[in-house]
Amino acid sequence: MAGAAAAVPLGTAVAASAPLPVARKVRLDQFVAMPNNVRTLGHLAHRFDVGDHALDSTAPVSRHNDGMSSERRTRDLALIATFAGLVGAMGLVPAVSPFGFPVPVTVQTLGVMITGAILGGRRGGLSMLLFLALVALGLPLLSGGRGGLAVFTGPSAGYLIGFPVAAFVIGTLVYRFGAPYRMWLGLPSIVFGGIVVLYCIGIPVTAWRAHLDLGTAITGSAFFLIGDSVKAVIATVVAEAVHRAVPDLLPRRQSSKPRAIKASANPSA
Numbered sequence: 198m199a200g201a202a203a204a205v206p207l208g209t210a211v212a213a214s215a216p217l218p219v220a221r222k223v224r225l226d227q228f229v230a231m232p233n234n235v236r237t238l239g240h241l242a243h244r245f246d247v248g249d250h251a252l253d254s255t256a257p258v259s260r261h262n263d264g265m266s267s268e269r270r271t272r273d274l275a276l277i278a279t280f281a282g283l284v285g286a287m288g289l290v291p292a293v294s295p296f297g298f299p300v301p302v303t304v305q306t307l308g309v310m311i312t313g314a315i316l317g318g319r320r321g322g323l324s325m326l327l328f329l330a331l332v333a334l335g336l337p338l339l340s341g342g343r344g345g346l347a348v349f350t351g352p353s354a355g356y357l358i359g360f361p362v363a364a365f366v367i368g369t370l371v372y373r374f375g376a377p378y379r380m381w382l383g384l385p386s387i388v389f390g391g392i393v394v395l396y397c398i399g400i401p402v403t404a405w406r407a408h409l410d411l412g413t414a415i416t417g418s419a420f421f422l423i424g425d426s427v428k429a430v431i432a433t434v435v436a437e438a439v440h441r442a443v444p445d446l447l448p449r450r451q452s453s454k455p456r457a458i459k460a461s462a463n464p465s466a
Contacts, residue, residue: 284308292340299352310432313367322365355402366390376447378440
């Protein structure tokens, strides 16, 4: 029996007796011990906001995250519907047509700016899509009690189609800068999405549907600039007040910790 045991190759005996978890642990220690891998792990943990339990494969799986996801979806749906209703309520303010221009001046573009700056790109765009869907179904939510599919064939069609695009652009920029909300970054974001982007969509469609040349449509739309600039300032102030009262709406800005880890891990660089 002793001779048979001695005949077994040494490598086979070691492989059979070495438990698999120990072998994994040795390889993991060797991996973490390498400076480049330390920097990689630090960067990934920061980028994806990975917690200690997420890196531990033996941590128990909890249903708490599922509950939080359900609550977040419910809140998102409520916010989307609420701000669609807000823009619809602003349609109660009568529209004004300066100098007989075919596109009226309304307060609802203010609602688009506020929606994007508060809800962000995804929720803001979805809220405006919901608003347009209700208008298409015939609800008189536009200024002057207008509604139905016919409004999407008139001179204002480009501005209406631009509502979700403007809200998406505004929200994407505001949320890209992250918390805390800063008015000096929020104002240009709102101006770019709520004026520049909206005009780029609305003016060509106005020229097409009203049978105007592009220069005349641009000149007529220039009368909107003063009012829309005031709306952008109001939307910036409103968004600042809301984000100060509800700070968890905006994502937190990333810190520079991974760069500090990178510098400390490679002191010779």
